[in-house]
Each structure stands twice: as C-alpha cells, then as structure tokens.
Amino acid sequence: MTEQPIVAASLAGKVALITGGASGIGAGIGRVLAAAGARVAIGDLDGEAAEAVAGGLPGAAAHLGVRLDVTDRGAVDDGVTRIEQQLGPVDVLVNNAGISSVAPFLDISDRDWDRLMGVNLRGVLVVTQRVLPSMLQRRSGRIINISSMAGKEGLPNLAHYCATKFGVIGLTQSLAKEVAAQNVTVNAVCPGVVRTPLWDDPDTGILRQLDGEKGWQAFLAGIPLGRPQTAEDIGYACTYLASDLAANITGEALNVSGGQQMH
Numbered sequence: 001m002t003e004q005p006i007v008a009a010s011l012a013g014k015v016a017l018i019t020g021g022a023s024g025i026g027a028g029i030g031r032v033l034a035a036a037g038a039r040v041a042i043g044d045l046d047g048e049a050a051e052a053v054a055g056g057l058p059g060a061a062a063h064l065g066v067r068l069d070v071t072d073r074g075a076v077d078d079g080v081t082r083i084e085q086q087l088g089p090v091d092v093l094v095n096n097a098g099i100s101s102v103a104p105f106l107d108i109s110d111r112d113w114d115r116l117m118g119v120n121l122r123g124v125l126v127v128t129q130r131v132l133p134s135m136l137q138r139r140s141g142r143i144i145n146i147s148s149m150a151g152k153e154g155l156p157n158l159a160h161y162c163a164t165k166f167g168v169i170g171l172t173q174s175l176a177k178e179v180a181a182q183n184v185t186v187n188a189v190c191p192g193v194v195r196t197p198l199w200d201d202p203d204t205g206i207l208r209q210l211d212g213e214k215g216w217q218a219f220l221a222g223i224p225l226g227r228p229q230t231a232e233d234i235g236y237a238c239t240y241l242a243s244d245l246a247a248n249i250t251g252e253a254l255n256v257s258g259g260q261q262m263h
C-alpha cells in the first residue's frame with residue numbers, strides 16, 4: 001500500500017524557541033509557527049516585549065515570553081531552563097536575534113566589530129550549545145539560523161555585518177554535517193529586505209545611513225518580485241524547514257528575497 005503524502009506543514013506538539021522574537025522578523029516567525037500549531041517561546045533582550053508578543057500569538061497552544069540575552073551563557077541557561085519547565089524541551093530553535101551597524105570599512109571600531117560578532121554569530125553558538133544536547137539525545141531537532149542576503153554577497157559599509165552573516169552560513173553547514181546522523185537538521189534562511197527597526201532605528205538603522213527613503217527605494221527597485229518581504233514571508237520558510245516536509249533538507253541557506261538574491 002502506498003502511503004498518503006503529507007502536504008501540510010504542521011508543527012502541532014512541537015516547542016519552538018525564537019531568539020530576538022520580540023520585534024520585526026522574529027515576531028513574524030512566531031506568529032506563523034504558532035499558527036502552525038507550535039508552542040512558541042519568544043526569547044529577547046527585552047523581556048517585557050517578549051511577554052507581550054508571546055501573549056498575542058495565535059493558536060490554541062501555550063506560549064511564553066522570556067528575557068534572554070544571547071551573548072550571556074548564564075542568561076541563556078536560565079531562559080532555556082524556564083522554557084523546558086513550562087513548555088517542554090525545544091524541538092525547533094530559530095536563531096534570529098541580530099543587530100546592525102553601518103560604517104565605512106576604515107571607520108569600523110573594535111567595539112562595533114565585537115558587538116556585532118557577539119550577538120549575530122557568538123549568540124548562535126551560545127544558544128545552540130545550550131539547546132542541542134537535548135535534541136541529540138532525543139535524535140530529533142530543527143535548527144534554523146537567520147542569515148541574510150548580506151551573508152551571500154558583500155555590501156559596502158556593511159563589512160562587519162556581512163562578516164557575521166557569512167559566518168552564520170559557515171556555522172550552519174559545519175553543524176549540519178556534524179549532527180545529521182542524529183537526525184537534527186541545521187539550515188539558514190536569508191531574508192532580503194523587511195522593514196523593521198533594523199532599518200528604521202534612529203541610531204543604528206541602515207536607512208539613516210543609506211540616504212533614508214532614497215536608499216529604501218533603491219533596494220526595492222532591485223527586487224524582481226516587486227515588493228519587500230514581510231516578516232511572515234520569513235516565517236513561512238521557517239515553518240517549512242521546521243516541519244516534517246523538510247526532513248531531508250540540511251545545510252541549506254534559503255533565500256527569501258523576492259528574487260533579489262539567486263545563489
């Protein structure tokens with residue numbers, strides 16, 4: 001007898017942790033994963049915002065917001081322990097927390113370099129090292145790292161940001177090979193442009209330093225499908241990679257960029 005193919009990406013019964021989930025893309029990923037049935041933990045530097053976002057998530061499952069700084073091993077341990085106690089062991093980890101900065105190469109300071117490396121790259125190491133052992137023990141798990149188009153092609157004035165996002169893809173591929181035998185998949189998702197505080201923040205936002213709205217329009221003009229991405233667009237890709245439908249996919253870096261990036 002031939003088995004019926006499953007065509008819906010259901011995450012019913014799964015626990016998902018999204019770092020940096022209190023804003024922008026992470027909050028959108030949370031909405032889609034929750035709608036697909038997951039119990040969602042929003043982990044964020046901003047604990048109050050994390051609780052507020054978790055409280056507004058759809059679906060019948062329980063959700064949780066926790067304060068969690070991805071650069072701080074103690075805080076990550078405390079946060080993940082709370083999630084395990086209240087929701088259960090993490091089945092899906094989305095390493096989404098990230099920060100930006102724009103500066104000409106010669107002006108990139110050690111402080112800024114270390115800050116971006118700390119959150120965007122070491123943060124992935126720290127949270128994954130806390131969550132992975134339980135996945136390996138259970139021989140089941142999905143790790144999804146949010147890289148960027150800037151993880152596949154260098155951009156001017158973003159050398160430090162690009163270095164972190166290229167690094168995320170390297171880490172993804174290495175870990176994917178390391179843990180495949182234990183049925184844990186590790187993939188990256190590379191968003192194109194999603195209008196979030198990462199663009200609009202008055203101090204660090206990319207727009208402020210890329211000629212404001214003119215810079216934004218220039219980005220839009222390069223998108224074959226004619227629009228920027230929504231946070232939900234990124235959430236749909238994550239839901240697919242987290243589901244049984246993507247059981248045979250690992251080490252990939254999936255563009256969600258309306259065709260702006262094709263390799």
Ligand SMILES: NC(=O)c1ccc[n+]([C@@H]2O[C@H](COP(=O)([O-])OP(=O)(O)OC[C@H]3O[C@@H](n4cnc5c(N)ncnc54)[C@H](O)[C@@H]3O)[C@@H](O)[C@H]2O)c1
Pocket residue numbers: 019020021022023024025026043044045046068069070071096097098099119123146147148149190191192193194195196197198199
């Ligand atoms: N917005 C885009 O166009 C775009 C494009 C490509 C990739 N990305 C990536 O998507 C991810 C999310 O970006 P966004 O645009 O939603 O940004 P955002 O600024 O809206 O959200 C980032 C979230 O991360 C949290 N955060 C920052 N430092 C943290 C830390 N140390 N520990 C825990 N949480 C922390 C912030 O509090 C915030 O809630 C980032 O990794 C970013 O690099 C964004």
